[in-house]
Amino acid sequence: DQQVKQNSPSLSVQEGRISILNCDYTNSMFDYFLWYKKYPAEGPTFLISISSIKDKNEDGRFTVFLNKSAKHLSLHIVPSQPGDSAVYFCAASGNQFYFGTGTSLTVIP
């Protein structure tokens, strides 16, 4: 059973606009969450993380929001750039990491 879910397999956004990628999890014991970015035929690269004691973490154009009561996190990218086009995985950690299925983001110039 998938413990981390990304229900949108793909997302298209105009350059300069905001991209919002969503992730839901089922296990309330998860206490650390991460987002990874992946280009085709490459390994994922770490993007940003958030601990369960916070509800927001920001790094440049990337902000992750955590809603523990809803078991939901989201990644905001603003402004979106064509180089952001990639697959984005969320991951949640309890005693091991569980990854979502990924959302393919396309930023249209």
Place this chain on the structure above:
Amino acid sequence: DGGITQSPKYLFRKEGQNVTLSCEQNLNHDAMYWYRQDPGQGLRLIYYSQIVNDFQKGDIAEGYSVSREKKESFPLTVTSAQKNPTAFYLCASSIDYGRYEQYFGPGTRLTVT
């Protein structure tokens, strides 16, 4: 230039043959991991190692074996017992096991025919 290397990038094997995928890291990380990615699925954990000479099964360990004789190396053997071995395999490491960012290698695409 620290990082994780996986070789080869593409690997082809005949059904019934064992094959070993290489993973090396020079990040001085204690923990290492092997994941498998299939189309439309997230990364699934095959095996992990918290420290040298130790390794544990992940969610989908059947048909796979690993060793951790050196801190920097964590090879994965895909045996003939693995029913569906064709996949993209990713190796990762982290400074310690648990709530730490994992750094991934470039992956190996294994095709078994």
